[in-house]
Amino acid sequence: MRMIKSNIERDGSGSVTLYPEEPEDMWHAYNLIRPNDLLRASAIRRVTHTSDSGSTASSRVHLTLEIRVKNLDFDPQSSQLHVSGQIMNETQHTRVGQHHTLDLELNRNFTLVKEVGAEGEGVGWDSVAIDMLRDAVDEGGNRRAEAVAVVMQEGVAHICFIGQFQTILKQKVEMSIPRKRHGGSDHDKGLSKFYQVTLDTLLRQLDFNTSSTATASNEAVKPILLASPGFVAAGFQKHIQSVASTSVPALKRLLPSIVVVHSASGYLHSLSEVLQSPSVKTLLADTKYARESKLMDEFLEHLRKDTNKATYGAREVEHAVDQGAVGRGGGVLIISNRLFRAQEVGERKRWVGLVDRVREIEGGDVRVLSSDHESGKRLDGLGGVAALLTFPIVDDFQSDEDEGDDAGEGMVMANGQEVTVS
Numbered sequence: 467m468r469m470i471k472s473n474i475e476r477d478g479s480g481s482v483t484l485y486p487e488e489p490e491d492m493w494h495a496y497n498l499i500r501p502n503d504l505l506r507a508s509a510i511r512r513v514t515h516t517s518d519s520g521s522t523a524s525s526r527v528h529l530t531l532e533i534r535v536k537n538l539d540f541d542p543q544s545s546q547l548h549v550s551g552q553i554m555n556e557t558q559h560t561r562v563g564q565h566h567t568l569d570l571e572l573n574r575n576f577t578l579v580k581e582v583g584a585e586g587e588g589v590g591w592d593s594v595a596i597d598m599l600r601d602a603v604d605e606g607g608n609r610r611a612e613a614v615a616v617v618m619q620e621g622v623a624h625i626c627f628i629g630q631f632q633t634i635l636k637q638k639v640e641m642s643i644p645r646k647r648h649g650g651s652d653h654d655k656g657l658s659k660f661y662q663v664t665l666d667t668l669l670r671q672l673d674f675n676t677s678s679t680a681t682a683s684n685e686a687v688k689p690i691l692l693a694s695p696g697f698v699a700a701g702f703q704k705h706i707q708s709v710a711s712t713s714v715p716a717l718k719r720l721l722p723s724i725v726v727v728h729s730a731s732g733y734l735h736s737l738s739e740v741l742q743s744p745s746v747k748t749l750l751a752d753t754k755y756a757r758e759s760k761l762m763d764e765f766l767e768h769l770r771k772d773t774n775k776a777t778y779g780a781r782e783v784e785h786a787v788d789q790g791a792v793g794r795g796g797g798v799l800i801i802s803n804r805l806f807r808a809q810e811v812g813e814r815k816r817w818v819g820l821v822d823r824v825r826e827i828e829g830g831d832v833r834v835l836s837s838d839h840e841s842g843k844r845l846d847g848l849g850g851v852a853a854l855l856t857f858p859i860v861d862d863f864q865s866d867e868d869e870g871d872d873a874g875e876g877m878v879m880a881n882g883q884e885v886t887v888s
Contacts, residue, residue, distance in 0.1 A: 467491040467602045470575055478590030481579040482599065486572050489545035490629045493838065494602035495570055496540040496547055497803060498595065500814075504579035505549055506532040507568045513559045527559055533566055542838065543635050545572075592818045593825075594806050597834070601631070612753040615691040615740060616668060619698055619732030620657065623664045625671055626737060630754045632838035635734060636671045639664050661705040676716045687720055689749050693729035693740040700726050725749055738840045758841040761833055765800060765852055766844075774858035778848040787820065791855040793828035802850035804837040817851075830856075 467486050474480035481504075486492060499505060509531045514524045533551035540547050550567040553560050560566070570576055582590035591599070613628040623639040641663060643656035668690075669676060692699035703726050710717035727743045729736040740746060741759070750756040768776035777786050783799070786792050792799055805817045824830040835842040837850075845852060 467494055467604055469603045471577075474591050474596075477582050478592060479580065479582045480591060481577055483575055483577045484602070485575050486570065488604075489572070489634065490632060491572070491602065492540070492545040492547045492570065493542065493632050494598065495576070496538060497598050497807065498602065499535060499538060499549060499578060500580075500589075500807075501535050501537070501809060502581075502811075503535045504532055504554060504581070505535050505551070505568060505576060506530065506579070507570060507576040508574065509566065509568055511559060511566065529557055529559060531555065531557070531560065531566055531568065533568060542632065545634070589811055589814060589818070592815075593822050594818045594834070598803075598806075612755060613689040613691060613750055614668070614672065615693065615737060616664065616699070616702070617729055617732055617734065617737055617740065618664065618692070618694045618702065619696075621660060622732045623660075623667075624732065624734050624737075625664075625668055626734070627671070628741075628750075628753075628755060631836045633737065633840075637667050639667055657701070658705065661702050662709075664702065665706060665709065674716075674720070676714050687723040690720065690724045691727060691740060691746060691749075692724060693727045693736065694732055695728070695730060698732070699729075738843075741840055755839055755841070758833070758835050758839060761798070761800065762835075762841045762844050765854055768854065775855045776852065777855065777859075778852035780849060780851055783851050783853045784820065786853050786855055786859055787824060787828065789859050790828065791857055791859050792824050792853045793830045793856060795856040796854065797824070797828065797830035797856045798854040799824045799830060799832045800845060800852045800854070801832070801834055802837050802842050802845050803834050804842075804846060805850045806834075820851075 467484050467488075470483040470485050472480075472482045474482065484491075484495070486495060507530070509529050510526050511529055511531070512524055512526050514522055516522050531553055532555045533549070534554055535549055536551040538547065538549050547570045548567050549570065550565065553562060553564045553566050556562055568576075580590045580595065589595075612630060615624075615626045615628060617624045617626065621641050621643045624635055625637045625639070627634045627636050639660070641656070641660045643660055644650075644652035646653040668674075672688075674687075692702055694700075694702075703724055706717060706724065707721060710721060725745060727740055727746055729740050741750075741755070747756060747759070765776050765778075769778075777783055783792070787799070791797060799821065801817065801821065806814055808814045808817070821832050821834075825832050835845050837843065837846055
C-alpha cells in the first residue's frame with residue numbers, strides 16, 4: 467500500500483489517501499475502515515434517463531462518491547472489498563442519503579476520513595488505527611508473501627501464500643487421476659500431468675520468469691513448502707527437478723527454496739500442521755508469522771505448566787493490568803486484531819485504552835496478532851486477548867462451576883470451548 471497523502475490532526479481527526487498495490491492491501495483496508503468513517507473513491511453507478519416521450523434508458527456513469535460507511539464485505543480468497551453506506555456528496559446523478567456500495571480495487575486510490583465525534587461516537591485515528599496504517603503502508607515495495615505452501619494429495623493441490631498478516635488460498639488444482647493398475651501406465655501419466663498443471667499454476671502465481679535470460683537472476687525466491695501425505699509432495703519435487711534439468715533451466719533457481727514436509731491430507735486444514743513442523747519453523751524463523759507463533763507457544767507452555775505467569779480472557783487480563791503485572795520486565799499483552807473490528811465504538815475504545823495503558827503507563831509490550839494467521843486463530847480460541855505476566859497474581863475470577871477442572875489434561879476452557887495447550 468502506498469501513502470499518497472496524509473492529513474491527520476492532533477485530535478485524531480483527518481484523512482489519508484491510499485493506493486493499494488497488493489492483494490494483502492485489501493486486508494489492511496478492511497481493518498482500517500470502520501462503520502461511520504467517510505470513504506471517498508471512484509465508482510460506477512447505473513442511472514436511468516426518462517425521455518420526453520416517457521421511454522426509459524439506463525447507462526453507467528463514472529463518479530467520485532463519498533459515503534458514510536455502514537457495512538463492509540471482505541472476501542479473503544479473492545481479496546475483494548465492498549463497502550456500503552449512504553452517499554454524502556451531491557452529484558448530477560446522486561442525492562445525499564442514497565445508498566451505494568463502493569468496490570475498492572487494486573491500483574486505484576481511495577480516501578479514508580475518520581472523525582472525532584463531539585459525543586464520542588467517532589474515535590478518529592486512535593493509536594491502534596495509526597499502528598495499522600503503519601503496517602499497511604509499504605513505501606519500499608518490499609512486502610510480499612513470506613512463504614508459499616502447496617498442500618496436496620493425488621489429484622488435489624492448494625497453493626497458498628503466507629503473508630505477514632494473512633494466509634491466502636491463491637489457487638486450487640483438481641484433476642482426476644486413473645487408479646493404479648498392474649501393468650498399466652495410465653496412473654503414472656495422469657500423475658505426471660497433474661504435477662505439470664500444478665507447477666504451471668504455481669509459476670503463474672509466483673510470477674516466476676522462466677525465460678532463458680532469467681537463469682542468472684539474483685532475485686530472491688521465497689521458501690516453497692510442499693506438503694502431502696505419502697510421497698506425493700516428494701514426487702512433485704522430483705518432477706520440478708526433472709523439468710529444470712531438461713526443458714526449463716530457469717527453474718534451477720527455485721530448487722534450493724523447496725522444502726518437503728508431511729501433512730495429514732492435501733486440504734487446507736492441514737496447513738496449520740505443516741506450519742508447526744520443526745523444519746518449517748526453522749525455515750521461517752525470521753518471519754512475522756514465526757515470531758507470532760513462537761509467542762503463542764510460549765504463552766500456552768505457561769498455561770500447560772500452570773506457572774501462574776499467563777492469563778487470558780477479557781476481565782482476567784484487565785485485572786492483571788490493574789495489578790501492574792503486564793508491565794516492564796517481560797509483561798506482554800497479546801490481542802487479536804479482530805477485537806478492533808468491534809461494531810460498538812465503546813467496545814473498540816475499551817481495547818484501544820488497554821493497549822495504550824500497557825504501552826504508555828505500564829511499560830509493557832503489546833503484540834497485535836492477525837486473526838487470519840494460525841497464531842491469531844489460537845488466540846481467538848482463548849477469547850482474543852491474553853497476557854504474559856511479570857509476576858504471578860492471585861486469580862480473583864475462579865469459575866463458579868470450575869469448568870476448567872473438567873477440561874481434561876492438556877486442555878483449557880475458553881469461551882465454552884476446549885483449547886489444546888500441549
